[in-house]
Amino acid sequence: MTEKTAAEAKSARKIERSCIDCTVGLCDEGKGNFPEFCRTTHLDGELLAEALAEYGAEENHRVAIAAADVEAEGYGIYPRAQEIVEFAKKLGCRKIGIATCVGLLREARAFARLLRRHGFEVTGVACKVGSTPKSAIGISDEDCGVGEFICNPILQAKILNEENVDLKVVIGLCVGHDSLFYKYADGIVTTLVTKDRVTGHNPCAVLYQLDSYYSKLLK
Ligand code: SF4
Numbered sequence: 001m002t003e004k005t006a007a008e009a010k011s012a013r014k015i016e017r018s019c020i021d022c023t024v025g026l027c028d029e030g031k032g033n034f035p036e037f038c039r040t041t042h043l044d045g046e047l048l049a050e051a052l053a054e055y056g057a058e059e060n061h062r063v064a065i066a067a068a069d070v071e072a073e074g075y076g077i078y079p080r081a082q083e084i085v086e087f088a089k090k091l092g093c094r095k096i097g098i099a100t101c102v103g104l105l106r107e108a109r110a111f112a113r114l115l116r117r118h119g120f121e122v123t124g125v126a127c128k129v130g131s132t133p134k135s136a137i138g139i140s141d142e143d144c145g146v147g148e149f150i151c152n153p154i155l156q157a158k159i160l161n162e163e164n165v166d167l168k169v170v171i172g173l174c175v176g177h178d179s180l181f182y183k184y185a186d187g188i189v190t191t192l193v194t195k196d197r198v199t200g201h202n203p204c205a206v207l208y209q210l211d212s213y214y215s216k217l218l219k
Contacts, residue, residue: 063188066090081111084190085118088167091188097165098124099156099181101172101195108171111192125159127151127173153177157184172201 015021017037026032027040034041055064070078070086078086088096096115100108105126112122128149135141137150153173160168161184168185170178172195182189199205206214 059188062091080192081114084169084192085114087190088115088120089118091167093120093166095121095123095163095165097160097163097168098122099153099160099168099170099173099185100124100126101151101174102126102128104172104193104195107193111169111171123160123163123165125156127153127156127177129155129159151177153181154184157181157186161186 017035019039021037022035024032024035026034027038054060066087069090070083074083074086098108098112108124108126112124115122128147128151130149130152132150132152133148134144134150139150151174156173157168157180166187168187168189170181170189170191170193172193173181174195178191193201194203195201196203196205206217210218
């Protein structure tokens with residue numbers, strides 16, 4: 001397929017509209033002129049009931065209440081690092097485990113300092129733990145140009161699982177490595193830093209400039 005026909009095929013693909021196409025967000029107010037594709041007005045009542053019932057589970061209930069308390073207390077006031085401190089306090093956490101990118105050790109140390117200042121026991125594990133060559137899991141030589149050793153998010157999760165931390169915090173794991181960490185981590189996980197090497201860890205910077213400096217990504 002030529003480049004042009006591939007682009008045409010892409011734009012011809014049928015678009016099913018959903019919340020990502022909504023410009024009003026009226027579900028936040030519960031009334032008004034909802035769009036015709038609105039998920040609130042077309043909601044499957046059984047699915048809603050199923051989801052609501054899950055909040056009755058002890059851990060889910062504690063997390064939901066703690067999150068609501070932090071949001072109410074610190075809305076627009078607490079930066080995210082502080083929100084996590086307050087969230088952990090409200091959950092009654094004793095020990096916190098940080099899964100960090102090795103490139104963000106300085107930030108991980110700073111966050112650990114903050115947590116320790118607030119009385120938590122803190123442990124951490126960096127992504128390159130074990131110094132395992134990429135060839136060990138079948139990564140080709142071509143992909144070794146940016147480093148010889150694998151990021152090992154599965155091992156990060158297993159170490160923190162074994163150490164029975166009460167809350168796990170992700171600092172800057174790569175796209176996909178974070179997916180594996182979330183998949184293998186037991187219990188409650190939150191994210192402090194979403195890595196973006198180009199924007200100073202602010203992925204929204206690209207979205208804000210999608211019609212200007214980053215319009216090349218739409219081509
Ligand atoms: S639920 Fe309805 S109102 Fe809310 S974002 Fe989705 S489409 Fe918009």
